[in-house]
Amino acid sequence: MMLTVLLSPATAVLGDDDGYYMVITYGAGSYEIGDTVDVTVHVFDKAAYTDTIDNVTLEVGDLNREIDLTMGAVGKWQGSFEILEDDVAESFGGSYISLSATGLVDETFVEMAFSYITMASTAAEMKFLAINSVMDPPSVYMEPGETKTVTWRITYDGSLVEPTSFELWLYDGESETEVDPSRESVGVYSYDYTMPSGPRSSAVYLDFSAEYVDGTDTVDGDNQVDLYMNFLHVWAKKVAVSATTASFDLYVSNMTGGPVEAAGINLDYTYYDDEYDYIQKTATGTTDADGKASVDLSYNDLGDLEENVDIEGKVTGQGFEQRLVYTLQVRIVDDSEPDEPDEIGFDVIPTKEMFGFDKDVNLPSTAYFDGAAHGSGTIYWYAHTLNAVVNKGSTQSGVQGDFSVDFRTPSKGETDPDSIMTHYETPIDDGGTDTFYEDTEYGLISSMSGPDFFPDNPWDALEMFRDPDVKVSHNKLEKSKDVPVTVQYSGASDDWQCMIILGNDPKPSNMALVPTWTYWTESLAEGLYGDVGDLDGNRWQASVFVPDNLPNKDFFIAAFIVNQNELMANIFSLSLTDYKDWVKTNYVASINIGESGSSGGEGGDSILDTLMDTLILGIPLLYWIFIIIILAIVGVAIARIARRKGAAKAIGEPKLEPSEGPQFEQGYGAAQMPMPVETYDQMQPVPGQAEHPQPVAEPAYAPPPAAEPAYAPPIPEPETAYTPPAAPQPEVGAPAPAPGVAGAAMAGYAAQQQVEAPPPQPEYQAPVAPPPAPAPVEQPPMAPPQAGVPQPPQPAYEPPAQAAAPEVPPPAPAPMAPPPAAVPPPAVAAPAPAADPSATMTIRCQKCQTTLTIPRKRPIKVTCPNCGASGVMR
Structure with missing residues (x-):
């Protein structure tokens, strides 16, 4: 990626007698020889566009090639030019084109502006020595006595080259030794290293450096490979960390994941005090049956400008000695000195210099003149980038010189970070004539601006460089087992290196300076458990390991991939391309033991592919999901039907x-x-x-007038006496059914009639019996309630409308025969206490x-x- 940056003159301290200011802008994008550049020169007078300047000229390149400009809108002089080879000048790390504009009034110079188009070289265009390494086996971890082959490939301008000179040094923590690698082919060297047998852990570093001469240019490069032999896993759980003390629970396990009991822990921790004296202290502990030991650190005399406490030590257990190392960062110290104003001229000190893209910015600042606060002064200001004027205006400073300006930063383009300038002018009364003094301040616009520009912890780094094109996937996370992890990126090549890490934190985004869990066993990245990935095509593979005495949830698995060549190109060219072009991350978070998962990835298998590739009983998992969904839908439908049926049954x-x-x-x-x-x-x-009628107070019973009986049944015709329906006939030869209760019940009703249902009433309704005669008679009165017995409210009683008859018992059961002409009703006794x-x-x-x-x-x-x-x- 090419980057354009602005190089401007130093702060102006001399004054002039006008308020002119000019800005050169050009179209955003990357430029090469032969491209056309559209240029605008903006002309202002006291923060307003002006046409009082007669002419504006533009010169390009060191040969000062003049470009014609014409004024379109007021104060905007526009033109274009094609980049010629003679326009381009060389500098360390790249090439550039100078731009200068001059404003004239009556053929007299009144203002100038400068800018530069920097055409930085990409990694492919930069010629530097790249040294990449490959391990076989790929892991940085080794077993006692294991031999590992490390191979280095040396390339220049994209091709393997034979270095002019090279050397390989081996560091084992106690000594350094130069060793001889084997030459495999042009630009390819290897070395076989055999790890000692123990019983102490070991860390070995192989540093390969080379130099190559290309004509008159000499380039060099180096590459370091770290190798570790560990015997014990030591994870530290943060209990509490402050600026004066820290407490940790250390969990020790062997290489098979089992906790190590009675392991001795000896820590040496060091720091500097305010006198910059080197303070050394110790802490010890012994693990219990779970492999756990608690340690407390005290550093209350840590220097005010110090941030870190360095921890080194060892754990001895099960016949092994394991080295520990961890740097404990307890705080962030802002040791920056406040800017001091210039002692001569006009100077503005803003409160911040870094901004995010596409943000509304309010920038508080303080104005000074000759080193003192410039209070109650008029300030004309401008905010602009290489490609646009984002705002301008005028304001008054406070008594202490304080003021603020507002602007909106541009959206992110090809350049990240980008530069922004704020320019200030103020008139100073000089013997009755205003003299204008000016100052320009520079800022940076970045997608990583603010407090997260430099990540404070691993999680901040993961978030800063997270890229959905990187896919991280892992098998089911199990304890005391090597769990395969795959990282896929479509742009993967030998230029990229990948590190896969395992961490644990219930709230990783809030882990602050010290994560909840850190890995103190010596490893590839201090405080992190991880390994390098083995590249196969566009995938890296490695494995992670969880001991038995770690939690069962809240793990995260992450991948960092770095393009070594792009990294070197940016270092050598001193250009600021988008970091995310050569550093990428992604992760899977909130993983519990027994779970598998993945995150990101557009170049690899989609979730649909995964579901189709995963078979259960020979059927793709995707089909099983469809089956489960269908069954669930059917089950819901059945449940709803059952509920409706249940509701109907409850009603009746x-x-x-x-x-x-x-x-x-x-x-x-x-x-x-x-x-x-x-x-x-x-x-x-x-x-x-009603399903649940509420009780309603009823008035005392009053019999209806005799002229309006409640019920007058029709007179039955004698010839239509009730004949019961024929019972099902038995088979021929079968005995006839014996008379029973059913037959007697039917014989007791001579003329069964259809009766219209009365309107809904909560009171008791006596069963309506068939009347024996058409003439109604007066109903005997109800018996009074029993004295002394509390009675609930009595519903009104409505007797059946039928003729009175002498009290006779109901007929005895009889065979299926025609009933008598009339069946007298039973005597009406006093009703029992009624229910609610x-x-x-x-x-x-x-x-x-x-x-x-x-x-x-x-x-x-x-x-x-x-x-x-x-x-x-x-």
């Missing part, structure tokens, strides 16, 4: 059950004559009956239409006293 759709009455010796029982054998609406509530009407409801037998009042409790078995039909209401 009983499922009929056999009566408890005596059965025929042969044939049908009482409830089976004649009854449907399937469940259906045998009994239903009376229309209009809200606890009852009225229903109608669907078979014979007899109305019944029943309790509301569920379930309840109901038997019609008229036809004998029964059922259970649920």
Whole structure:
């Protein structure tokens, strides 16, 4: 990526007698020889566009090639030019084109502006020596006595070259030794290293450096490979960390994941005090059956400008000695000195210099003149980038020289970070004439601006460089097992290196300076457990390991990939390209033991591919998901139907059950004559009956006038006396059914009539019996309630409209024969204390239409006293 930067003269301290200011801008983008550049020179007078300047000229390159400009809108002089080879000048790390504009009034110079187009070289264009390494086996971790082959490849301008000179040094923590690598081919060297057998852990560093001469240019490069032999895993859980003390629980396990009991921990921690004296202290501990030991560190005399406490030590257990190392950062110290104003001229000191893209910015500043606060002064200001004037204006400074300006930063383009300039002018009375003094301040616009420009912890770095094109996936996370991790990136090549790490934090985004869990065993990255990935095509592979005494949740697995060549190109060219072009990360967070997962990735398998590739009983997992969804939908539908059925039954759709009455010796029982054998609406509530009627106070009973009887049944015709329906006929030769209760019940009703249901009422309704005679008679009065016995509210009683008759007992059961002409009703006795009407409801037998009042409790078995039909209401 090419980057354009602005190089401007130093702060101006001399004054002039006008308020002119000019800015050169050009179109955003990268430029090469032969490209056309559109240029605008903006001309201002006291922060307003002006046409009082007669002419503006533009010169390009060191040869000062003049470009014609014409004024379009007021104060905007525009033109274009093609970049010629002679326009380009060389500098260390790249090439540039100088731009200068001059404003004239009456052929007299009044203002100038400068800018530069920097055409930085890309990694491919930069010629530097790149040295990449490959390990076989790929892991940085080694077993005792294991031999690992490290191979280095030396390239220049993209091709393997034979270095003019090279050397390989081996550092083992105690000594450094120069060793001889083997030459495999042009630009390819290897070295076989054998790890000692122990029992102490070991860290070895192989540093390969080379130099190459290309004509008159000499370039060099180097590459370091780290190798580790560890015997114990040591994870530290943060209990508390402050600027004066820290507490940790250390968890020790062996290489198979089992906790190590009775392991001795010896820590040496060091720091500097305010006198810059080197303070050394120790802390010790012994692990319990879970491999856990608690240690406390005290550093209350840590220097005010110090941030870190260095921890080194060892753990001895199970016959091994494991080295520990960790740098504890306890705070961030802002040791920057406040800017001091210039002692001569006009100077503005802003409160910040870094901004984000596409942000509204309010920039507080302080104005000084000759080193003192420039209070109550008029300040004309401008904010602009290489490609646009983002705002301008005028303001008054406060008594202490304080003021602020507002502007909006541009959206992110090809250049990240980008530069921004704020220019200030102020008129100073000089013997009755205003002399204008000016100052220019420089800032940086970046997607990584603010407090996160430099990451404070691993999680900040992960978030800063996270790229969805990087896919991280892992198998099921299990304890005491090597869990494979794959990192995929479509742009992967030998130029990229990948590190895969495992961490644990319940709230990683809030881990502050010290994560909840850190890895103190010596490793590839201090404080982190990780390994380098083995590149195969566009994928890296490595594995992670979780000991038994770590938590069961809140893990994260992350990948850092770095393009070594791009990194070197940016260092050598001193250009500021987008960091995210050569540093990329992604991660899977909130992982629990027993879970697999992935994050990111557009160049690899999609989730659909994964679901189709995963087979269960030979069927793709995607199909199983469809099956489960369909079953779930069907289950929901069935459940809804069941709820509707249940609701209907609760209202009054009983499922009929056999009566408890005596059965025929042969044939049908009482409830089976004649009854449907399937469940259906045998009994239903009376229309209009409320499901839960509230009790209503009723007036005392008053019999209706005799002229308006409550009920006048029709006179039955004698020839239509009731004839019961024929029972099902038995097979020929079968004995006839014996008379039973059902036959006697039917014989007791001579003229069964259809009765219209009364309107819904909570009071008791006596069953309507068939009348024996057409003439109504006066009903005997009800017996008074029993003295001394509390009675609940009595519902009004409405007697049936029928003729009175002498009290006679009901007829005895008889064979199926025509009933007598009349059946006298039973005597009306004093009713029993009535229940709360809200606890009852009225229903109608669907078979014979007899109305019944029943309790509301569920379930309840109901038997019609008229036809004998029964059922259970649920």
